[in-house]
Amino acid sequence: GAGVSQSPSNKVTEKGKDVELRCDPISGHTALYWYRQSLGQGLEFLIYFQGNSAPDKSGLPSDRFSAERTGGSVSTLTIQRTQQEDSAVYLCASSLAVGDQFFGPGTRLTVL
C-alpha cells in the first residue's frame, strides 16, 4: 500500500520568503508528526497531531512556524519569513500504534 508522501521533495527559497510543506499520511493513521533534521544531527520534534488537533506544539522553534491538519489526513507545515537556519530536511511521520511511526521521504529545504 501507499506510504507517507511529502511534497515537494526539494525546495530552494530565498531568505524572507514563506514556504509550505505538505504531508499525506498513510490512510487511516490518526497520529501525524513533523520533525526536522539538520545535516548530521538527530531528529528534532516539531509538532504532533491526533486527528485534526495538535495536543503538542512544544517543538515549534518560533512563531514563524505553524502547522495544520484538515480532515484528519493531509497536513501542511508553513514557515513564514524563512531564515537560513531553517534549512534542514523536514520529515513527516504517521502512526496507528505507539512507536511504529512510518516516515515520509522528507522535504529538503534550502534557504539561500
Next chain:
Amino acid sequence: RKEVEQDPGPFNVPEGATVAFNCTYSNSASQSFFWYRQDCRKEPKLLMSVYSSGNEDGRFTAQLNRASQYISLLIRDSKLSDSATYLCVVFNAGGTSYGKLTFGQGTILTVHP
C-alpha cells in the same frame, strides 16, 4: 541533560563482528522504547521495539534496564548492509507529551569488508 543520550560513535567494525550500542534516557516515567534505523539520506525506519524482558530478532537483540534507565542494541555477525545510523527512541505518554517519541542523536555504524 538530553532526554535521550546515545554513544556518539562512529563504530567501524569488520564483517562478522559483534557490536553493541548503548542509550540512556532521563524520564523515569517513559513507557516504551524502540530502535530505529536510518540509512544515509533516507528516512528513519522502525528496527525493533524493546521489551523489559529483552527481545531478539535474528541477529539483533535489544535489552531494557528500567532501574538504570538504559537501553542496548546488540548486532551479531555484522553485515555490510547493517551500515547505518541507529536511533534510540523513547515514548512518553500523558499530559501534553501524549504520543511523543523522543529520538536520540543516533550512533553511526560502518561495517567494512
